[in-house]
Amino acid sequence: MFSKTVLRATSAIAICAAGTTAFADSHATTITIATVNNGDMIRMQGYTDQFTEETGIAVEWVTLEENVLRQRVTTDITTNGGQFDIMTIGMYETPIWGANGWLVPLDGLSAEYNVDDLLPAMRDGLSHDGTLYAAPFYGESSMIMYRTDLMEAAGLEMPADPTWQFIREAAAAMDDPENDINGICLRGKPGWGEGGAFITVTGNSFGARWFDEEWNAQFDQPEWADALNFYVNLMNDYGPDGYENNGFNENLSLFQQGLCGMWIDATVAASFVTNPNDSEVADSVGFALAPNSEGVDRRSNWLWAWALAIPAGTQQADAALQFIEWATGTGYIELVAENEGWANVPPGARTSLYENPNYQEVPFAQMTLDSILAADPNNPTVDPVPYVGIQFAAIPEFAGIATEVSQEFASAYAGQQSVEEALANAQAITNEAMEAAGYR
Amino acid sequence: MARAVTTQRKALNTTLAWIIGLLIFFPILWTILTSFKTEAEAIANPPVFLFFDWTLENYAVVQERSNYMRFLWNSVIIAGGSTILGVLIAVPAAWSMAFVPSRRTKDILLWMLSTKMLPAVGVLYPIYLLCIQLGVLDNRLALVVILMLINLPIIVWMLYTYFREIPGEILEAARMDGAGLKEEILYVLTPMAIPGIASTLLLNFILAWNEAFWTLNLTSVDAAPLTAFIASYSSPEGLFFAKLSAASTMAIAPILILGWFSQKQLVRGLTFGAVK
Numbered sequence: 001m002f003s004k005t006v007l008r009a010t011s012a013i014a015i016c017a018a019g020t021t022a023f024a025d026s027h028a029t030t031i032t033i034a035t036v037n038n039g040d041m042i043r044m045q046g047y048t049d050q051f052t053e054e055t056g057i058a059v060e061w062v063t064l065e066e067n068v069l070r071q072r073v074t075t076d077i078t079t080n081g082g083q084f085d086i087m088t089i090g091m092y093e094t095p096i097w098g099a100n101g102w103l104v105p106l107d108g109l110s111a112e113y114n115v116d117d118l119l120p121a122m123r124d125g126l127s128h129d130g131t132l133y134a135a136p137f138y139g140e141s142s143m144i145m146y147r148t149d150l151m152e153a154a155g156l157e158m159p160a161d162p163t164w165q166f167i168r169e170a171a172a173a174m175d176d177p178e179n180d181i182n183g184i185c186l187r188g189k190p191g192w193g194e195g196g197a198f199i200t201v202t203g204n205s206f207g208a209r210w211f212d213e214e215w216n217a218q219f220d221q222p223e224w225a226d227a228l229n230f231y232v233n234l235m236n237d238y239g240p241d242g243y244e245n246n247g248f249n250e251n252l253s254l255f256q257q258g259l260c261g262m263w264i265d266a267t268v269a270a271s272f273v274t275n276p277n278d279s280e281v282a283d284s285v286g287f288a289l290a291p292n293s294e295g296v297d298r299r300s301n302w303l304w305a306w307a308l309a310i311p312a313g314t315q316q317a318d319a320a321l322q323f324i325e326w327a328t329g330t331g332y333i334e335l336v337a338e339n340e341g342w343a344n345v346p347p348g349a350r351t352s353l354y355e356n357p358n359y360q361e362v363p364f365a366q367m368t369l370d371s372i373l374a375a376d377p378n379n380p381t382v383d384p385v386p387y388v389g390i391q392f393a394a395i396p397e398f399a400g401i402a403t404e405v406s407q408e409f410a411s412a413y414a415g416q417q418s419v420e421e422a423l424a425n426a427q428a429i430t431n432e433a434m435e436a437a438g439y440r
Numbered sequence: 441m442a443r444a445v446t447t448q449r450k451a452l453n454t455t456l457a458w459i460i461g462l463l464i465f466f467p468i469l470w471t472i473l474t475s476f477k478t479e480a481e482a483i484a485n486p487p488v489f490l491f492f493d494w495t496l497e498n499y500a501v502v503q504e505r506s507n508y509m510r511f512l513w514n515s516v517i518i519a520g521g522s523t524i525l526g527v528l529i530a531v532p533a534a535w536s537m538a539f540v541p542s543r544r545t546k547d548i549l550l551w552m553l554s555t556k557m558l559p560a561v562g563v564l565y566p567i568y569l570l571c572i573q574l575g576v577l578d579n580r581l582a583l584v585v586i587l588m589l590i591n592l593p594i595i596v597w598m599l600y601t602y603f604r605e606i607p608g609e610i611l612e613a614a615r616m617d618g619a620g621l622k623e624e625i626l627y628v629l630t631p632m633a634i635p636g637i638a639s640t641l642l643l644n645f646i647l648a649w650n651e652a653f654w655t656l657n658l659t660s661v662d663a664a665p666l667t668a669f670i671a672s673y674s675s676p677e678g679l680f681f682a683k684l685s686a687a688s689t690m691a692i693a694p695i696l697i698l699g700w701f702s703q704k705q706l707v708r709g710l711t712f713g714a715v716k
Contacts, residue, residue: 032660032661034660036675036676037672037673037674037675037676037678037680038675038676038677038678039675039677039678042505045505060660060661062660062661062664062668062672063671063672063673064656064668064671064672065671065672065674065675065676066674066676068656068671071657072656072657075564075565075568075657079565079568079569079572080572081568081572081577082572083577083578083660084660193676248676248677249675249676249677249678249679252678252679253483253485253679256480256483256679257483257484257485259485266677268677269677272678272679277479277480278479278480278679280480
């Protein structure tokens with residue numbers, strides 16, 4: 001009696017668990033795409049039905065938080081799990097994974113796709129040894145977004161190519177604690193892709209670099225001390241309280257509410273801060289190139305792309321390639337422009353977009369292009385480096401090391417240790433990790 | 441006089457309990473309120489508490505974008521399946537440890553609990569590879585078994601604690617009346633332990649419902665539960681707090697309702713054996 005009951009209950013669970021896959025659709029081919037919850041990606045999901053109508057290929061979306069997505073797709077790709085037919089990855093992962101043979105080379109793109117139309121910086125960043133491994137869906141750099149009304153009230157004019165020294169002067173002029181307006185808002189949040197990315201490009205613009213050509217850490221060099229001291233002093237004097245906890249979203253929130261005079265961050269933010277539905281300062285935002293320190297021949301702008309790649313373990317490589325051609329082609333850009341206006345098309349991927357007179361009317365279009373063109377992932381720093389990448393070094397160990405280093409820096413921002421101590425710790429952490437990984 | 445002090449103390453205790461209760465509940469309340477705001481109101485500074493334009497737009501957007509029912513069904517199957525399966529295995533195990541202890545029973549109990557101290561990510565790759573080999577990636581049955589195994593130590597421990605409270609003499613009397621092992625567990629022990637089993641079921645259902653490591657890492661489309669549903673609304677570039685709050689509210693609503701109706705059993709289960 002007892003064992004029969006147990007058997008029945010167990011069978012019921014097993015049947016319920018295994019047998020309720022009532023959601024399979026009737027399409028002959030279904031591809032599964034892992035992606036992040038960014039505005040442009042979500043918009044694309046809304047148009048997927050059109051792709052299915054045109055090709056008969058059904059699409060299943062798996063949308064995940066950025067860090068979860070990275071862990072999830074890394075696990076799947078390294079174990080050949082075959083869970084995804086297309087993965088949304090960035091410029092950091094693509095060359096590393098391409099070199100490891102984990103991605104299908106995108107050699108089979110059709111002539112109509114016009115691969116030569118991709119912005120050279122994007123194409124280079126998503127290639128390894130000249131082979132393209134991921135197609136950019138949208139690309140971004142970083143730039144200054146500033147309040148034109150506050151700048152005018154301060155009696156200043158933003159130059160076309162501002163320096164950090166001017167930024168400090170402008171921050172001091174716009175800072176208004178009585179009205180809760182911070183002169184400047186910048187990222188400080190720990191994480192290689194958050195505050196780590198920002199301080200790395202700031203370092204570049206002061207002539208600093210992560211490694212010398214022998215992979216020795218360079219945090220003991222005066223350029224890093226200059227960069228970090230400048231950043232900490234600027235933010236302590238004119239930044240928001242608790243800036244060590246602020247990343248992209250926190251600063252976006254502050255800027256949209258009119259609580260920042262300037263914000264230097266991803267170019268993709270331009271469409272958010274100029275959208276009157278979300279932003280209180282939509283009609284008074286100006287744009288300028290990311291700054292450099294006076295006399296330093298590198299600016300503090302990064303380069304990034306969210307791109308679509310095909311993992312080597314997929315059984316649906318042809319269908320996946322068809323989707324990539326559709327989603328990153330010019331036809332998709334026209335589709336979005338037709339339905340939602342040119343300001344909402346995915347930016348930063350194709351040269352032809354910036355030659356389009358309709359798109360040239362979008363207020364941030366030219367500055368986005370100029371910022372992307374000003375970034376060179378092959379020569380990111382004043383002194384030569386052995387790595388590719390601007391806000392990162394495209395080596396597998398970088399994400400872990402940079403996250404730890406950014407935590408050290410954030411504790412200096414919070415006043416828990418001095419800048420000198422943070423730099424000394426960063427130097428030790430980096431050298432130790434690089435030695436353990438066999439670079440030194 | 442003494443009566444007045446008692447009343448005062450009671451009032452103080454009640455007030456304190458309400459304050460602590462509200463403090464603990466506040467993040468959930470804030471999430472629910474945010475889900476009815478626009479994205480701009482969700483980030484307003486100073487924050488607006490109740491006086492805003494209530495909207496259901498976020499729920500409409502979430503409903504349109506995601507197949508909520510599929511995620512919900514997966515959560516029910518995975519959490520329910522793993523809990524029932526776990527209790528079915530744990531009842532005999534806890535019975536033997538409570539009523540027929542050996543010299544090693546305490547060690548076994550401690551060893552079982554020690555498996556909970558292993559960081560889950562430490563066994564991600566072995567489990568992932570096993571799932572690939574067995575062809576059960578993104579499969580509900582695999583998650584039922586894995587979550588059952590993860591929660592089994594807690595289930596056994598809870599049931600063991602309840603069973604220890606039941607006098608062994610009652611079982612002995614049943615045996616003297618001719619009850620076999622099955623009858624003893626099924627007709628004597630189980631009815632007496634039903635409150636304990638119910639609270640164990642509830643607590644483990646909640647634990648399995650909220651589990652967000654294995655359910656995120658081993659699923660993609662077919663078996664993805666509500667944890668994956670919430671994760672899909674977190675954005676690195678863009679403020680979608682209102683939509684994220686709507687998704688979170690939809691994900692926690694079933695378990696909140698279940699917890700509300702079964703709070704007596706839950707409290708009894710959590711405090712059972714705490715006061716001797």
